Amino acid sequence: MSLVTLLTDFGWASPYPGQMKGVLRSLCRAALIDLTHDVPAHDIACGAYVLAAAARAFPAGTIHLAVVDPGVGTSRLPVAIASGGQVFVGPDNGLLLVAARALGTPRAHAVAVERFALRPLSTTFHGRDLFAPAAAAIARGLAVEQVGPPVPAPVVLPEQPAARDGGLLRGQVLYRDPFGNLITNIPAGWLDDLAGPLVIVHARGQATAHRVTTYGDGAPGDLVILAGSDGTAEIAVRGGRAADLLPFGPGDPVMIRS
Numbered sequence: 001m002s003l004v005t006l007l008t009d010f011g012w013a014s015p016y017p018g019q020m021k022g023v024l025r026s027l028c029r030a031a032l033i034d035l036t037h038d039v040p041a042h043d044i045a046c047g048a049y050v051l052a053a054a055a056r057a058f059p060a061g062t063i064h065l066a067v068v069d070p071g072v073g074t075s076r077l078p079v080a081i082a083s084g085g086q087v088f089v090g091p092d093n094g095l096l097l098v099a100a101r102a103l104g105t106p107r108a109h110a111v112a113v114e115r116f117a118l119r120p121l122s123t124t125f126h127g128r129d130l131f132a133p134a135a136a137a138i139a140r141g142l143a144v145e146q147v148g149p150p151v152p153a154p155v156v157l158p159e160q161p162a163a164r165d166g167g168l169l170r171g172q173v174l175y176r177d178p179f180g181n182l183i184t185n186i187p188a189g190w191l192d193d194l195a196g197p198l199v200i201v202h203a204r205g206q207a208t209a210h211r212v213t214t215y216g217d218g219a220p221g222d223l224v225i226l227a228g229s230d231g232t233a234e235i236a237v238r239g240g241r242a243a244d245l246l247p248f249g250p251g252d253p254v255m256i257r258s
Helices: 016-027 044-055 096-102 125-141 188-193
Strands: 003-008 031-036 061-068 076-082 086-091 108-111 163-165 168-176 182-187 198-202 204-212 224-228 234-237 252-256
Touching: 003 016, 003 198, 016 031, 016 061, 016 125, 031 044, 031 252, 044 086, 044 188, 061 125, 076 096, 076 125, 086 096, 086 125, 108 182, 125 234, 163 188, 182 188, 182 252, 188 224, 188 234, 198 224
Parallel strands: 003 031, 003 061, 061 086, 204 224
Antiparallel strands: 076 086, 076 108, 163 168, 168 182, 168 252, 182 234, 198 204, 198 252, 224 234
């Protein structure tokens, strides 16, 4: 049996995730797993991070149906991207490519609307009327190369690659998790090159943080930096929320120095 995951910004209380699952169930026998439907509305970058973080835990053959699609109904392409034995289906707006690149070498194909769309095709709900039918076809065994023509240059989200210059590490905040932890794209191993208390530089100044191994290290209320579960530097507060203490949001630049 195929495995299909779902990730959207639709909200758990809306009928939209259920409608997508209803279409999937009517068109294939795949097992369905909800990754989340609480991506902040229209936040493509946040959805891309969550999808990439989750996809690494899934086996080859998994199909990820992801919809954070503020451009629904416009000229943006619907795509299916194969990479690392998994397939990602959704809008070509940068949402899928981060995860696809993390798994391997992406092969993107446009989804042929005339072949897969339910009729009438809504201009506001391609998750139900286009992406779900395409994902169901792939779950039934259709090769990604057969969904439509190749897309040689899928949309790439703007990014600030991590860099280091002596004792200064530069990167960006990728995600603010429900605990208020700030997850960056700075490789956690780079922290080993910094000595003593660490300084986090932000738009309004700077803050001193302690390098720790676990969330429980340090005194209550301490600002800490540690290696997160995805292998990147994570900023947290012992027993608190780093997001409430520091003026960082997803996409913001961050600097760490000793």
